[in-house]
Amino acid sequence: xxxxxxxxxxxxxxxxxxxxxxxxxxxxxxxxxxxxxxxxxxxxxxxxxxxxxxxxxxxxxxxxxxxxxxxxxxxxxxxxxxxxxxxxxxxxxxxxxxxxxxxxxxxxxxxxxxxxxxxxxxxxxxxxxxxxxxxxxxxxxxxxxxxxxxxxxxxxxxxxxxxxxxxxxxxxxxxxxxxxxxxxxxxxxxxxxxxxxxxxxxxxxxxxxxxxxxxxxxxxxxxxxxxxxxxxxxxxxxxxxxxxxxxxxxxxxxxxxxxxxxxxxxxxxxxxxxxx
Amino acid sequence: xxxxxxxxxxxxxxxxxxxxxxxxxxxxxxxxxxxxxxxxxxxxxxxxxxxxxxxxxxxxxxxxxxxxxxxxxxxxxxxxxxxxxxxxxxx
Numbered sequence: 001x002x003x004x005x006x007x008x009x010x011x012x013x014x015x016x017x018x019x020x021x022x023x024x025x026x027x028x029x030x031x032x033x034x035x036x037x038x039x040x041x042x043x044x045x046x047x048x049x050x051x052x053x054x055x056x057x058x059x060x061x062x063x064x065x066x067x068x069x070x071x072x073x074x075x076x077x078x079x080x081x082x083x084x085x086x087x088x089x090x091x092x093x094x095x096x097x098x099x100x101x102x103x104x105x106x107x108x109x110x111x112x113x114x115x116x117x118x119x120x121x122x123x124x125x126x127x128x129x130x131x132x133x134x135x136x137x138x139x140x141x142x143x144x145x146x147x148x149x150x151x152x153x154x155x156x157x158x159x160x161x162x163x164x165x166x167x168x169x170x171x172x173x174x175x176x177x178x179x180x181x182x183x184x185x186x187x188x189x190x191x192x193x194x195x196x197x198x199x200x201x202x203x204x205x206x207x208x209x210x211x212x213x214x215x216x217x218x219x220x221x222x223x224x225x226x227x228x229x230x231x232x233x234x235x236x237x238x239x240x241x242x243x244x245x246x247x248x249x250x251x252x253x254x255x256x257x258x259x260x261x262x263x264x265x266x267x268x269x270x271x272x273x274x275x276x
Numbered sequence: 277x278x279x280x281x282x283x284x285x286x287x288x289x290x291x292x293x294x295x296x297x298x299x300x301x302x303x304x305x306x307x308x309x310x311x312x313x314x315x316x317x318x319x320x321x322x323x324x325x326x327x328x329x330x331x332x333x334x335x336x337x338x339x340x341x342x343x344x345x346x347x348x349x350x351x352x353x354x355x356x357x358x359x360x361x362x363x364x365x366x367x
Contacts, residue, residue, distance in 0.1 A: 091365075
């Protein structure tokens with residue numbers, strides 16, 4: 001009976017955080033993992049559940065985003081090489097870290113996500129009149145493409161790849177250590193450092209966080225750190241939440257949700273530090 | 277202007293089917309005890325781990341077919357990094 005209550009709670013937490021995370025564009029794991037830790041799960045056990053939530057949310061949103069031509073797979077895979085290497089390193093290191101240290105890392109991650117989420121900027125690249133709907137997509141052999149913005153079509157090309165790649169490596173380490181997606185680092189790294197438009201950066205990040213979490217989860221599975229029933233509850237909840245959140249995103253105001261999320265994350269960070 | 281890439285055949289249906297399968301398996305795995313529940317939960321986790329990696333395989337194969345060898349090799353490198361994590365964890 002107690003197991004049922006625990007799994008329903010995990011399901012409900014995963015659904016709620018994935019929905020709010022999808023609406024706010026930060027991902028749900030950065031909320032889910034601290035919530036699980038604050039309600040009694042150890043940081044060591046919560047990290048794999050966070051990655052399950054990320055992978056499930058990434059899969060649920062992926063098919064929908066493919067239709068809009070927003071994902072740039074070349075940018076995603078080129079930067080993901082560094083993020084996955086970071087995730088493997090972080091997941092291996094987390095096996096040796098104390099629960100107290102992981103709580104401090106998690107608090108730092110929640111604080112950084114809150115601050116970066118609130119600071120996210122709007123549109124940088126502008127539409128070009130000569131482009132049409134037939135030009136939408138990514139270009140062969142380069143880190144560039146065209147995406148649709150309202151009635152216009154905007155060309156873009158990734159810049160400062162090395163600086164972006166370094167930040168992707170950092171986001172991978174965060175994912176492996178703390179179980180958060182690292183998307184709150186990846187999207188700003190793509191848009192603010194590499195000058196990829198925010199919408200393309202966010203859609204590409206949704207794809208790449210799935211790969212990062214897969215890399216971390218494989219390490220956790222080999223180390224036998226997965227509670228399969230809990231993983232299943234989080235997986236089901238995250239798919240429901242991410243699907244509902246993506247559908248609600250167009251009706252609600254993401255900036256307002258992001259502000260709420262930012263405040264919530266700062267509060268969570270403070271509580272985690274106090275409890276550690 | 278650079279050449280526009282074509283859509284990747286079969287990728288979207290694969291992702292849709294896999295996500296629905298992962299959800300169904302996860303529900304069975306979360307709320308059933310015994311071997312059936314454990315097996316379903318394990319398969320659900322395996323499916324959501326496999327989806328992004330299969331996506332990299334689909335994309336890399338597509339790039340190899342259209343002659344974009346540099347990016348096809350980068351996708352192979354990415355899969356090698358993910359695989360190396362498992363090997364290192366086993367040691």
